[in-house]
Amino acid sequence: xxxxxEDYVKAIYHLGKEQSxxxxxxxxxxxxxxxxxxxxxxxxxxxxxxxxxxxxxxxVTLTDHGKAIxxxxxRKHRLWEVFLVDKLHFSWDEVHEVAExxxxxxxxxxxxxxDKYLGFPEVDPHGDPIPSKKGEMKKxxxxxxxxxxxxxxxxxxxxxxxxxxxxxxxxxxxxxxxDTISVLDREEFDGSMQIAxxxxxxxxxxxxxxxxxxxxxx
Amino acid sequence: xxxxxEDYVKAIYHLGKEQSxxxxxxxxxxxxxxxxxxxxxxxxxxxxxxxxxxxxxxxVTLTDHGKAIxxxxxRKHRLWEVFLVDKLHFSWDEVHEVAExxxxxxxxxxxxxxDKYLGFPEVDPHGDPIPSKKGEMKKxxxxxxxxxxxxxxxxxxxxxxxxxxxxxxxxxxxxxxxDTISVLDREEFDGSMQIAxxxxxxxxxxxxxxxxxxxxxx
DNA sequence: AATAATTTTTAGTTAAAACTAAATATTTGT
DNA sequence: ACAAATATTTAGTTTTAACTAAAAATTATT
Numbered sequence: 001x002x003x004x005x006e007d008y009v010k011a012i013y014h015l016g017k018e019q020s021x022x023x024x025x026x027x028x029x030x031x032x033x034x035x036x037x038x039x040x041x042x043x044x045x046x047x048x049x050x051x052x053x054x055x056x057x058x059x060v061t062l063t064d065h066g067k068a069i070x071x072x073x074x075r076k077h078r079l080w081e082v083f084l085v086d087k088l089h090f091s092w093d094e095v096h097e098v099a100e101x102x103x104x105x106x107x108x109x110x111x112x113x114x115d116k117y118l119g120f121p122e123v124d125p126h127g128d129p130i131p132s133k134k135g136e137m138k139k140x141x142x143x144x145x146x147x148x149x150x151x152x153x154x155x156x157x158x159x160x161x162x163x164x165x166x167x168x169x170x171x172x173x174x175x176x177x178x179d180t181i182s183v184l185d186r187e188e189f190d191g192s193m194q195i196a197x198x199x200x201x202x203x204x205x206x207x208x209x210x211x212x213x214x215x216x217x218x
Numbered sequence: 219x220x221x222x223x224e225d226y227v228k229a230i231y232h233l234g235k236e237q238s239x240x241x242x243x244x245x246x247x248x249x250x251x252x253x254x255x256x257x258x259x260x261x262x263x264x265x266x267x268x269x270x271x272x273x274x275x276x277x278v279t280l281t282d283h284g285k286a287i288x289x290x291x292x293r294k295h296r297l298w299e300v301f302l303v304d305k306l307h308f309s310w311d312e313v314h315e316v317a318e319x320x321x322x323x324x325x326x327x328x329x330x331x332x333d334k335y336l337g338f339p340e341v342d343p344h345g346d347p348i349p350s351k352k353g354e355m356k357k358x359x360x361x362x363x364x365x366x367x368x369x370x371x372x373x374x375x376x377x378x379x380x381x382x383x384x385x386x387x388x389x390x391x392x393x394x395x396x397d398t399i400s401v402l403d404r405e406e407f408d409g410s411m412q413i414a415x416x417x418x419x420x421x422x423x424x425x426x427x428x429x430x431x432x433x434x435x436x
Numbered sequence: 437a438a439t440a441a442t443t444t445t446t447a448g449t450t451a452a453a454a455c456t457a458a459a460t461a462t463t464t465g466t
Numbered sequence: 467a468c469a470a471a472t473a474t475t476t477a478g479t480t481t482t483a484a485c486t487a488a489a490a491a492t493t494a495t496t
Contacts, residue, residue, distance in 0.1 A: 024473075024474090025473070025474055025475085026472090026473060026474080036473075036474060036475085037474080037475070037476080037477095039474090040474065040475055040476085041475095044475095056474080056475075057473075057474055057475075059474095
């Protein structure tokens with residue numbers, strides 16, 4: 001597999017996972033910042049290699065073989081992201097670019113040892129699940145914190161209210177994107193909740209909980 | 219810099235470091251497993267980029283700029299080797315191939331954080347020195363253990379006697395390639411010495427000490 | 437010093453992966 | 467349903483980094 005082929009397979013995987021329909025040539029071209037004609041060329045090549053199903057003018061889907069390759073790339077990408085954040089103290093938003101390079105390193109042993117070294121993490125710093133060696137992966141959904149029941153857990157991935165005031169509040173309370181939040185207790189009366197973040201317990205109001213997006217395992 | 223250009227610059231660096239004379243086209247072709255004609259093409263390109271000095275039929279030398287790039291690649295290669303051995307428990311002889319890939323990852327921040335994470339190591343698992351951020355590097359020499367004075371330190375990089383019996387002895391005493399050995403005391407009478415290896419002190423005879431090669435800082 | 441052997445370069449090809457422009461399908465709108 | 471708009475493919479070109487074969491320069495040998 002060339003670097004370019006891997007990038008295409010990954011792009012098709014990400015574009016296709018939301019939908020059941022085949023992925024269009026233009027969508028791939030957009031994602032990859034190339035021209036549709038380049039995509040067609042590559043799709044013919046990937047079809048010959050048995051990685052995609054391609055019918056002229058009808059877009060492509062990944063074959064099982066193609067899907068397995070995509071998942072192994074996603075696995076590598078996300079494990080490296082965990083490494084960069086947990087071990088090298090990169091911040092949430094600095095990891096993607098470097099992981100895009102690291103995901104192409106070829107060594108089964110490397111990635112499996114890395115997995116073990118990181119403690120077999122199940123999600124990356126963006127809250128996305130990490131496929132296992134066999135390509136199995138939990139699904140996650142994005143929900144507002146306020147929707148979570150007590151005892152549940154999630155990773156902070158975004159905000160609904162983007163005002164300076166709200167962002168300043170988060171900063172002051174040590175809540176950052178990528179942090180793991182567990183809901184300890186909910187107060188149904190006023191919608192406030194007791195949560196733990198980075199080992200610290202705090203109480204937050206409904207207004208806060210209604211503006212924080214989390215990724216949670218389904 | 220493309221991947222291929224980086225590989226050429228690194229090859230020229232390694233071939234040129236032993237000698238003062240320019241590196242020949244054929245030597246580069248051998249090292250890179252390509253043909254001389256491909257090397258000539260690339261040398262013209264690297265000369266245009268200001269990385270090598272190239273006179274027709276006279277071989278090439280690296281410019282200061284080229285040398286700096288070579289050293290940054292060597293730095294990355296050797297730091298990744300330390301990571302693989304120290305953190306992921308790869309063995310001495312498994313790291314090279316993977317480090318050949320990792321050395322091409324482009325991120326200043328990554329490599330400097332990795333350096334810090336590893337505790338700013340000065341040598342790699344083969345006993346070769348790791349260039350600093352600025353390209354400075356200690357020189358090392360290969361010597362027999364028996365040549366070392368008391369209080370000195372080195373990394374085991376090879377054996378003179380390759381007999382099964384000797385290798386079995388090393389294995390039994392927990393001495394492996396890549397291990398750091400410190401000389402605690404020498405007995406000039408019989409040439410035996412007290413050494414520490416992996417935190418364990420042992421006493422070895424002259425015959426042993428005369429057959430172990432170490433790399434030591436100059 | 438002249439010829440032979442070797443090394444290096446030049447000239448022309450190839451394969452991968454991109455591109456533009458033109459042709460062909462498909463989808464959309466009336 | 468048919469024309470217009472959009473999407474996709476085809477055909478032909480470019481660039482990078484390799485290659486082979488032939489020419490030219492350097493080095494070695496007698």
